[in-house]
Amino acid sequence: MSDLNKLGLAEARDALRAGDVTSVELTESCLKAIDDADALNAFVHKTPEIALERAKAADERIKAGDAPSMCGLPIGIKDLFCTKGVPSQAASKILEGFKPEYESTVSQQLADSGAVMLGKLNMDEFAMGSSNETSVYGNAVSPWRRGNDDAQLTPGGSSGGSASAVAADLCLAATGTDTGGSIRQPAAFVGITGIKPTYGRCSRWGIVAFASSLDQAGPMTKNVRDAAIMLEAMCGHDPKDSTSTELAVPNFEAMLTGDIKGKKIGIPKEYRMDGMPAEIEKLWAEGAEMLKAAGAEIVDISLPHTKYALPTYYVIAPAEASSNLARYDGVRYGRRAQLAQGDGITEMYEKTRAEGFGHEVQRRVMIGTYVLSAGFYDAYYNRARKVRTLIKKDFEDVFAAGIDAILTPATPSASFGLGEMTEADPVQMYLNDVFTVTVNLAGLPGISVPAGLDQQGLPLGLQLIGRPWEEGDLLNTAYALESAGGFVAKPGKWW
Amino acid sequence: MSIDQSNAAKVAKLARIKVEDDALPALASEFNTILGFIEQLNEVDIEGVEPMVSVEPMRLKRREDVVTDGNQQDKVLANAPDAREGFFAVPKVVE
Numbered sequence: 001m002s003d004l005n006k007l008g009l010a011e012a013r014d015a016l017r018a019g020d021v022t023s024v025e026l027t028e029s030c031l032k033a034i035d036d037a038d039a040l041n042a043f044v045h046k047t048p049e050i051a052l053e054r055a056k057a058a059d060e061r062i063k064a065g066d067a068p069s070m071c072g073l074p075i076g077i078k079d080l081f082c083t084k085g086v087p088s089q090a091a092s093k094i095l096e097g098f099k100p101e102y103e104s105t106v107s108q109q110l111a112d113s114g115a116v117m118l119g120k121l122n123m124d125e126f127a128m129g130s131s132n133e134t135s136v137y138g139n140a141v142s143p144w145r146r147g148n149d150d151a152q153l154t155p156g157g158s159s160g161g162s163a164s165a166v167a168a169d170l171c172l173a174a175t176g177t178d179t180g181g182s183i184r185q186p187a188a189f190v191g192i193t194g195i196k197p198t199y200g201r202c203s204r205w206g207i208v209a210f211a212s213s214l215d216q217a218g219p220m221t222k223n224v225r226d227a228a229i230m231l232e233a234m235c236g237h238d239p240k241d242s243t244s245t246e247l248a249v250p251n252f253e254a255m256l257t258g259d260i261k262g263k264k265i266g267i268p269k270e271y272r273m274d275g276m277p278a279e280i281e282k283l284w285a286e287g288a289e290m291l292k293a294a295g296a297e298i299v300d301i302s303l304p305h306t307k308y309a310l311p312t313y314y315v316i317a318p319a320e321a322s323s324n325l326a327r328y329d330g331v332r333y334g335r336r337a338q339l340a341q342g343d344g345i346t347e348m349y350e351k352t353r354a355e356g357f358g359h360e361v362q363r364r365v366m367i368g369t370y371v372l373s374a375g376f377y378d379a380y381y382n383r384a385r386k387v388r389t390l391i392k393k394d395f396e397d398v399f400a401a402g403i404d405a406i407l408t409p410a411t412p413s414a415s416f417g418l419g420e421m422t423e424a425d426p427v428q429m430y431l432n433d434v435f436t437v438t439v440n441l442a443g444l445p446g447i448s449v450p451a452g453l454d455q456q457g458l459p460l461g462l463q464l465i466g467r468p469w470e471e472g473d474l475l476n477t478a479y480a481l482e483s484a485g486g487f488v489a490k491p492g493k494w495w
Numbered sequence: 496m497s498i499d500q501s502n503a504a505k506v507a508k509l510a511r512i513k514v515e516d517d518a519l520p521a522l523a524s525e526f527n528t529i530l531g532f533i534e535q536l537n538e539v540d541i542e543g544v545e546p547m548v549s550v551e552p553m554r555l556k557r558r559e560d561v562v563t564d565g566n567q568q569d570k571v572l573a574n575a576p577d578a579r580e581g582f583f584a585v586p587k588v589v590e
Binding site: 097242305310329331334339347348351357370382389392 | 498506507509510511512513514522525526528529530532533534535536537538539541544545546547548549550551553555556558567570571573574575576577583585586587588
């Protein structure tokens with residue numbers, strides 16, 4: 001077999017078990033692809049020794065007939081996950097040199113399921129960004145281009161390295177995390193599948209915290225079946241995360257029947273925004289038609305507080321970030337600024353944090369500090385938490401009325417050029433998450449599925465939002481959409 | 496509510512991030528853009544609405560108040576920028 005790195009998880013799993021290929025062969029193929037793709041800047045810490053060691057162990061297990069679900073499958077891990085003995089920097093200068101003495105629960109579960117870690121993936125600093133332009137490692141680059149134009153495009157963010165690596169076949173799949181859309185927006189930008197599960201499905205333990213009431217990990221994969229396989233390996237109760245749920249994890253892959261007859265799919269009118277490109281509008285209508293043709297009932301619904309989701313998010317996420325990022329003080333881990341003669345502990349904190357945090361992170365920490373400060377707590381933070389209750393209730397109401405899933409565009413545009421948004425004010429960049437952020441605020445599962453190409457030949461995605469804890473049903477609806485859409489486009493190799 | 500340079504300096508101080516004086520006008524202007532965006536929330540009728548405190552309605556789990564982990568001083572200190580004699584070292588705090 002050639003080009004083994006181009007396989008998906010399910011295909012590779014079946015080939016491994018049939019004895020057609022070994023994990024070492026798969027892993028070597030990915031390692032070579034990674035070394036050839038430095039121009040994408042997706043893998044920022046490569047771990048070939050760990051990869052080959054795990055691949056050999058996986059081959060032994062397969063030979064012995066003792067192969068767990070992801071045995072021998074090479075994947076990439078977002079830099080936000082703490083990985084024992086391997087740099088884990090959250091793409092920040094402040095965590096330079098940090099090598100955790102422990103492993104995150106999710107990456108440990110993946111290792112236990114036999115997955116092979118190829119290395120750590122680029123991202124926006126502390127997962128704050130929508131274009132992977134805030135990383136200390138520099139920009140991750142999308143493998144896609146606008147026709148013959150050689151301008152570099154963003155793979156989206158914050159899981160930009162994960163998106164770029166999966167789309168460019170540097171790995172079979174990758175982990176991502178999603179606080180406001182950081183799995184689904186990059187997945188849509190590069191034509192892959194990404195799911196954020198219900199809040200509480202995946203343990204947050206060992207994942208560098210951004211906004212704890214919004215953060216969830218999830219898989220970024222080449223298709224919906226692969227997402228089902230990898231999500232199952234990532235989920236499950238963890239006593240080390242007090243918000244992790246004790247619900248049993250179903251066999252998601254077994255739920256992919258493609259049968260969605262009688263399912264009610266909601267189309268929320270508030271997601272039809274002024275100035276939305278006609279191509280996105282068309283893609284959305286086509287998606288609804290495909291689901292209808294597969295036997296689903298399409299229902300117009302209203303989520304009246306949608307408009308307030310982004311401003312709510314930009315109070316709650318920075319508030320939680322300012323609290324979570326208080327731990328970076330130059331004392332316990334990472335990097336401490338060079339101090340001048342006579343500098344005390346306050347100067348140490350202030351210089352360390354000024355040098356260690358990038359501009360966007362500083363801005364969000366300070367906004368969070370402001371909205372939590374005495375005199376403004378009620379006006380901003382408490383008000384936002386009340387509006388969040390209303391946003392969640394919008395979804396509860398439509399689900400109570402019998403809606404099974406909600407179909408929306410994944411992003412308001414296709415990928416844009418790196419540097420194109422530099423002059424825009426921060427709010428313009430925040431608008432990237434307009435369709436995804438509601439899902440985090442309500443704690444719901446959401447999946448982005450590639451659905452078409454725009455006039456410039458760039459991928460566009462559709463998002464499906466499901467009922468809490470019903471990722472299996474959501475994946476099945478996504479599977480039906482994927483089957484009907486038949487998206488197969490891949491970027492041409494230029495790197 | 497608009498933020499001036501002295502407010503911006505106060506916020507930077509609270510956040511323990513050193514911001515040079517010449518960077519304060521731009522910072523204040525960015526804050527005002529973002530806060531202007533957030534002001535939209537004032538349109539929402541929140542009378543009688545409870546603030547959301549938990550994503551899923553749940554009570555945090557309790558456990559016995561006992562040591563579950565420990566005796567890992569070397570690992571705890573392994574990533575410290577300055578560790579001496581089994582402690583984190585910092586500049587002098589008390590005069």
